[in-house]
Amino acid sequence: MKIPKDEILKPNHLACPGCGAALAMRLALKALGRKTVIVIPACCWTVINGPWGKNYAGVPVFHTAFETTAAVAAGIKASLEMQGKDDITVVGWAGDGGTFDIGLQALSGAAERNDDIIYVCYDNEAYMNTGIQRSSATPIGAETTTTPAPMLKNRPKKDLMELVAAHSVPYIASATVAYPVDLIKKFEKAKSKKGFKLIHILTPCPPGHKFPEDKTIEISKLAVETGIFPLYEIEDGRYKLNKKPKFTGIEEYLKLQGRFRNISEKEMEVIKENIKERWRRLEIKFEYFN
Ligand SMILES: Cc1ncc(C[n+]2csc(CCOP(=O)(O)OP(=O)(O)O)c2C)c(N)n1
Numbered sequence: 001m002k003i004p005k006d007e008i009l010k011p012n013h014l015a016c017p018g019c020g021a022a023l024a025m026r027l028a029l030k031a032l033g034r035k036t037v038i039v040i041p042a043c044c045w046t047v048i049n050g051p052w053g054k055n056y057a058g059v060p061v062f063h064t065a066f067e068t069t070a071a072v073a074a075g076i077k078a079s080l081e082m083q084g085k086d087d088i089t090v091v092g093w094a095g096d097g098g099t100f101d102i103g104l105q106a107l108s109g110a111a112e113r114n115d116d117i118i119y120v121c122y123d124n125e126a127y128m129n130t131g132i133q134r135s136s137a138t139p140i141g142a143e144t145t146t147t148p149a150p151m152l153k154n155r156p157k158k159d160l161m162e163l164v165a166a167h168s169v170p171y172i173a174s175a176t177v178a179y180p181v182d183l184i185k186k187f188e189k190a191k192s193k194k195g196f197k198l199i200h201i202l203t204p205c206p207p208g209h210k211f212p213e214d215k216t217i218e219i220s221k222l223a224v225e226t227g228i229f230p231l232y233e234i235e236d237g238r239y240k241l242n243k244k245p246k247f248t249g250i251e252e253y254l255k256l257q258g259r260f261r262n263i264s265e266k267e268m269e270v271i272k273e274n275i276k277e278r279w280r281r282l283e284i285k286f287e288y289f290n
Pocket residue numbers: 042043044045066067094095096097098099124126127128129130135
């Protein structure tokens with residue numbers, strides 16, 4: 001596969017060094033192209049895109065209220081269609097707080113109506129923009145400012161893919177910045193399909209997850225290899241695994257990130273059990289719904 005050379009995301013954006021969310025946008029835009037409108041709620045990406053008058057994304061961006069990403073994206077798409085502009089892709093681009101929690105109602109509404117948009121959740125597993133508070137995407141054992149040690153996050157991460165799958169939409173995929181070709185292909189597929197598409201991207205965050213800024217790719221790769229972040233697609237209800245994990249390196253993944261520095265042996269066992277249990281359920285789907 002040829003990766004498009006066009007760099008739509010401008011290099012002087014305002015992300016922290018090593019930001020997975022900035023890299024995710026750079027790769028996504030390569031697949032989406034310049035005929036794209038992006039809707040962004042309150043999140044790190046509001047800041048990354050620059051202050052008033054700047055627009056480092058390189059395509060039109062509509063900044064909206066936290067709760068409304070999917071509804072606004074659906075409205076913009078409907079308005080473009082009414083004007084006969086059918087060749088513009090409209091993307092809702094929100095963090096995990098704006099997707100798993102605060103924007104979930106609008107997301108569910110757009111998915112149920114099968115609105116013709118791509119909804120992207122860039123998942124840095126906490127509310128990073130406002131100072132690293134726990135979201136329902138934060139994994140078990142993570143330290144955040146609202147789950148300080150010794151009261152670490154004690155509930156499993158919400159399963160966004162399966163939640164959206166319950167709406168019977170045409171396309172759902174997970175991706176991460178460590179696998180750029182896979183990510184770009186998924187955006188190309190989402191762009192080519194009509195109806196509601198969800199892409200869930202794991203985007204490691206150096207200050208939030210507490211790791212050095214040159215470890216973003218290593219960490220996102222380990223997330224897939226350990227089985228912590230499965231790479232798969234659900235296309236018209238059919239499940240397809242994109243990368244089989246080795247199921248090793250869990251300790252290394254956790255050790256690389258300061259947010260897990262206070263986990264106990266017991267919490268480590270819970271994390272491993274959760275990975276096993278999730279894969280037990282997923283493998284049934286890969287086998288019987290393919
Ligand atoms: C209704 C509402 N509640 C709270 C806020 C404050 N706020 C702005 S950004 C943000 C965190 C966003 O977190 P997430 O969606 O995970 O994106 P990230 O910052 O991690 O990229 C919060 C709580 C707001 N703008 N609007």
